Amino acid sequence: MKQEPQDETESRKRLMTLMTRHQRQIFGYIYTLVPNRYDAEDLLQETSLVICEKFDEFEEGTDFVAWACQIAYWRIRYSRQKFARSKVVFNQEILDAVARTASTMTSELDSRHEALGNCLQKLHPRDRELVLTRYEPGSGVEEAARRSGRTLQTAYKALARLRKLLLDCVSNQLAGRGAT
């Protein structure tokens, strides 16, 4: 049944609020299953279109991120069927297993995202700049190496070390919170 204009406006507002709040989490879920930034962004875009189309099916009060990730999951499967291995590294069995694990970790990943902000601050400014340059839109290891005056090989190694450092820092922060 077609929505009344007033209801439609409210529904749009609600959708905007939810997408504004949760886009990062949905992207994170997609990127975990499709570990290529640009493919993941394309899939996020496609997923968002489906979310817009199907939003009247979303039940108020239920978990929006879980609902949106379900839509993302089916877009990823569809992408796999349509483009063979394009956009998806893993086979169906692994994709499903990782998707199941990821769906149980959304709350932890939110906490990890917040903790990462603190951990980034603890990095030496030179290291922080290297990491953030690497992850800037349109950038990569080459650009990060160029801007920091490092060789490609040194930047590559430094990034591996810094990712591990950040991963451990985040885990330590969360472990510390749990203990208090």
Add this chain to the structure above:
Amino acid sequence: MNLADKEILELNELCHVLVEGTLSDAQTSRLAHWLATSEEARQFYVRAMGLSASLFSYASEMQTEESDTTAPAAKIVDVGWWARWAKLGALAAAASLALVLWLEWPKQPTLPVPAPTDELVAQLTGAKACQWVDNGSSVQPGGRLHKGQKLELAKGFAEITFDSGAQIVLEGPASLDVKSAWAATLNRGTLKASIPPEAMGFSISNPTVEVVDLGTEFTMFADAIGSATEVLVLKGEVEAQPNAGADQQPIVLRERESRRFATSGVSIVHDSEEKFAQLAQSVLLDHFIPPTDYMHWSFNEADGDIFKADASGTPFAAADLKLENVLSSALAGAHSAGRWGHALQFDGHLFAKAAFPDISGNTPHTVVFWVKVPKDANLSNAYAMVAWSMNSKNFGSHPIHIGWNRNPNEGTVGVLRTDYGGGFALGSTPLRDGRWHHVSVILIPGEDAKSFVEVKQYVDGRFEGEGNPSPPGSEIFSKLSGATSGTVWLGCRLGINSVRQERFRGEMDELFIADRALEPWEIVQLMKDNQLPQSELAAAKKQN
């Protein structure tokens, strides 16, 4: 079964090459095996990939902020995946409307705001037989130090406390440049650095080496011509990056380890044992710690709608705190379990006030409290945790508000924000997480209308955010505030003459207002012990 260290290292490497797009066929098979057979491996993988996804978000936000700074008129963000939303332009009305808002995304937790160039970033907090090279480089006891200031010590000892909490004792003859709250350059001479955990990442550099603290105490000896520097680690560890020589790989030095960094390369320190023995002897410094007067509301005991104040030192003329806009039936709900004992709970309607004439005087203050902001707090609940007005032309009729940022155009939504006449300061830790955070705001008003106003923020003991000038267009009124001055207000936003409609929602505990700028380590002590160290105790602590 937990993953062994070796397995974690392998998974870490596999995730790294996957993120960088250099995964070989053999590595693809290996990763597939792990993900198909081990739940722990899948969890590690999800965390590692989640880290990269978060870094995309942080990096994108940083670039967005830079873009905003350089081109304030360009409201539409045209970078990163945000820009890809532009492809949605052909969508139906609902989706198009969504597009506009998604482009103006609220900023996620991000990094500290760059500081203005003329800021004050450190202080001379102690000395012994201290003589400066000339009048131009002399520093008065307790004097604040500018970013970029050069200190030329002829003889004696000078203790410098940076706003980050890092502390350096410089031994003359020595020359040091104060670069920021987080960095210094030792041109020549000897220094001993003590870095608390809150200042981890503080660095000291010179032409031969850059030493980044990883939570420690260390000493540096730099020769007069800047050709060699010795680094000795007394506690913890540092990362030392040689700035000269053929091999410039960083070296991690741990407790009782030392190295000599010269233009010719890195070598051992021959007389390190002798030097460590010398360093073990402590130097008694004269400290410039003035006595502290403060008011404290613990919120532990309520008498109806009144919360008692207690004072230390020469008592302020401050009164007990009275709740406003609350029904008697709701009083019990306003008194909840706190970080220490009980807390005052703001429901989005009630506020509180206490007569406090000194707060509006043109003198430094430090406001310290614990706060818990619910995850679902609305933008209308951002103002204010604490507010007051100043009888100073520096602030005009703009009250001072300590709250959380609700303006995504100016910074991350939800971080600590202090507004004052002429500027605002932003933190970087998101406060809207339903957890207790320790908040300290130091306000040092200038002596006259032309003086620079200092505002320093600390969250959970860590320095984050100082005052920045207001964006163009903001106006400082010349009319002084009257109706709201001489009172400290909690949980509400102040207008020029009265309380406005906006109310803070959340909990507050252990509010201290001190009559001077507390040092970073005093803030940490207050956070840990819920009491301010007494002057004599403070002096003793600093002799260690």
